[in-house]
Amino acid sequence: MIRTLGTLLLFLLSSTLFAQKDTVFVKDLTSSWQTFDEPGLSVPYIEQESEIIYFEVPRETGSLIKIECKADMDLWVNDQIYLSHFRGITYINLDSLNNNHLELPTLTFFGTDWHEGDLITELYEVVHTSREKAYGKINEQGHLDKNSYLIILVILILLVGVYRRFFPGTFSKSYSNPLSFKLRGLSAEDNYQNFLGFDNLMAIIYLSIMASLLSYYLGYQMVKLGITPSWEVSVPIILLVAIIGALMLIAKFLWSLVVSAIFQFRDFPNIQNQDYIHFLILLTTLCLGLSVIDYTQYNFTSEFLRSAIIMIYVIMLIFFQFWMAIKLDKLYSHRKLMIISYLCTTEFLPSFIIIIWLLKS
Numbered sequence: 001m002i003r004t005l006g007t008l009l010l011f012l013l014s015s016t017l018f019a020q021k022d023t024v025f026v027k028d029l030t031s032s033w034q035t036f037d038e039p040g041l042s043v044p045y046i047e048q049e050s051e052i053i054y055f056e057v058p059r060e061t062g063s064l065i066k067i068e069c070k071a072d073m074d075l076w077v078n079d080q081i082y083l084s085h086f087r088g089i090t091y092i093n094l095d096s097l098n099n100n101h102l103e104l105p106t107l108t109f110f111g112t113d114w115h116e117g118d119l120i121t122e123l124y125e126v127v128h129t130s131r132e133k134a135y136g137k138i139n140e141q142g143h144l145d146k147n148s149y150l151i152i153l154v155i156l157i158l159l160v161g162v163y164r165r166f167f168p169g170t171f172s173k174s175y176s177n178p179l180s181f182k183l184r185g186l187s188a189e190d191n192y193q194n195f196l197g198f199d200n201l202m203a204i205i206y207l208s209i210m211a212s213l214l215s216y217y218l219g220y221q222m223v224k225l226g227i228t229p230s231w232e233v234s235v236p237i238i239l240l241v242a243i244i245g246a247l248m249l250i251a252k253f254l255w256s257l258v259v260s261a262i263f264q265f266r267d268f269p270n271i272q273n274q275d276y277i278h279f280l281i282l283l284t285t286l287c288l289g290l291s292v293i294d295y296t297q298y299n300f301t302s303e304f305l306r307s308a309i310i311m312i313y314v315i316m317l318i319f320f321q322f323w324m325a326i327k328l329d330k331l332y333s334h335r336k337l338m339i340i341s342y343l344c345t346t347e348f349l350p351s352f353i354i355i356i357w358l359l360k361s
Helices: 002-017 094-099 146-166 168-174 198-218 231-263 268-297 303-329 336-359
Strands: 034-036 042-044 052-056 063-077 080-093 106-110 119-128 133-136
Touching (some): 063 094, 146 198, 198 231, 198 303
């Protein structure tokens, strides 16, 4: 395990240090396109066939325009031909373009046989690395930057080492089969420790930091705290949200104690909430693994991986609720209706709130 974690850490660091080009999407310039109507007046381009498309170059310093033509087109800068019968991908440096023209430059595209989707124009920012120039995403308020992501990931790798070294029993439960019906769920006294004991609190803290990082990777802003491109601000905010998440898990357990007292289910809160935490640790670790793939291979641009993480969470949360109902039914098989009523307020309702929150995006 330690060797695996060390290898992962070295892989992440090398990917960061030696990355050369980062062609991350920033802004689609399609909304700026203009064309001409039949009387020859300038009108916005709205999904219609036209031989001429043009737009004014934005006044951005240190930026590039990526142009991708899937059909042969002529490209003009103001009244001068720039590329003739061009097909493929090219980048235009806006600093050079603006310096060579006194007035605001205009890019004009002319093609006689092109259709919707054959022309793509996107804005990028030039990022200077230790090796060469690369193309990187423009930092925007509310987006998780790579430095913050990597710092929290390193903290998690160190934390999992402490977790495994000093709390091996709880660690093994977190990374073993969480859906086993063997006696891990049949005797609370023998197989479950105190929920507020050091072992379980360590599991809660570990899960909360992972969940906080994952939520910001997916683009969620908890309690309007937001983040900034500066890691000095973002990292403390992510850790603060993790503390809030840990308190929410403890609050869920305390609420379960109150409801279990009404239904006289003494052992249910400990079984239910510890299984919930161990299940989420394994699930969140898997989803963070997918985010690492996005970080190293797609530079935080893969919407497919983000959507996959959300759907995995939704499906597994729904599955866990019904699996928990079956597991608790093994303890009190003659009280099915009361078990369902208990889970409705302590498990079903909170989980479906999380599911709705996930699907809102």
